[in-house]
Amino acid sequence: MRTLVIETATSVCSVALIENGAVVAAAHENVGRGHAERLLPMIAALPDGGRASSILVDCGPGSFTGIRVGVAAARGLGLGWGVSVSGFSSLALLATGHLALHPDEAVTVAINAGHGQIFVQSFECAPVAELDALASLFPDAAVAVACNVVVGNAAADIVDRRGTGQAVERTPDARDAVFLSPNLSALPAVPIYGRGADAKPMAVTAHSS
Numbered sequence: 001m002r003t004l005v006i007e008t009a010t011s012v013c014s015v016a017l018i019e020n021g022a023v024v025a026a027a028h029e030n031v032g033r034g035h036a037e038r039l040l041p042m043i044a045a046l047p048d049g050g051r052a053s054s055i056l057v058d059c060g061p062g063s064f065t066g067i068r069v070g071v072a073a074a075r076g077l078g079l080g081w082g083v084s085v086s087g088f089s090s091l092a093l094l095a096t097g098h099l100a101l102h103p104d105e106a107v108t109v110a111i112n113a114g115h116g117q118i119f120v121q122s123f124e125c126a127p128v129a130e131l132d133a134l135a136s137l138f139p140d141a142a143v144a145v146a147c148n149v150v151v152g153n154a155a156a157d158i159v160d161r162r163g164t165g166q167a168v169e170r171t172p173d174a175r176d177a178v179f180l181s182p183n184l185s186a187l188p189a190v191p192i193y194g195r196g197a198d199a200k201p202m203a204v205t206a207h208s209s
Contacts, residue, residue: 004052007174008035008070009062009090016174023175035069059087061119061194087187095123097176098151108146110154118142118154
């Protein structure tokens with residue numbers, strides 16, 4: 001069984017092919033907001049054009065645009081190849097990548113959520129499991145719920161505000177999906193936004209006739 005992993009939930013665009021529990025090929029680039037331009041060429045550059053018997057995609061939370069690009073690509077390839085498409089959380093991926101190297105720790109994953117907020121969720125190991133639910137919090141509230149070890153692009157902010165703990169700067173990497181347990185890699189392939197969309201529909205104004 002070969003699985004194509006797609007990761008586009010942050011400024012990084014990352015893809016990997018996993019076969020028999022090992023990463024056989026991967027690409028990882030910091031593209032900013034260029035996911036739509038880079039994702040399919042990165043997949044095409046993988047062995048066999050990235051063709052796999054299943055697809056695993058990061059559903060978020062993170063960049064609204066990046067999430068939509070990744071999920072749309074995964075669904076399109078899944079339909080074209082006739083293969084299953086499943087999802088995982090960006091926070092679970094970050095936690096799993098860290099806990100694979102530090103299995104004795106409990107960690108809080110913290111990534112920027114925009115509008116001054118931080119996406120946070122805590123995990124434990126053996127096996128990796130969620131300790132609480134995903135939340136989008138302002139920094140002071142995030143500090144109050146964070147473990148001693150904080151992982152992600154907002155980790156330093158939390159540790160600096162608290163004045164103690166360990167911050168681990170880490171971006172999601174498709175290769176770390178090799179460590180995901182089945183319970184964390186079987187989500188529906190639909191976006192996890194974590195909060196309301198940035199863009200709001202325009203109000204409809206009633207006009208009298």
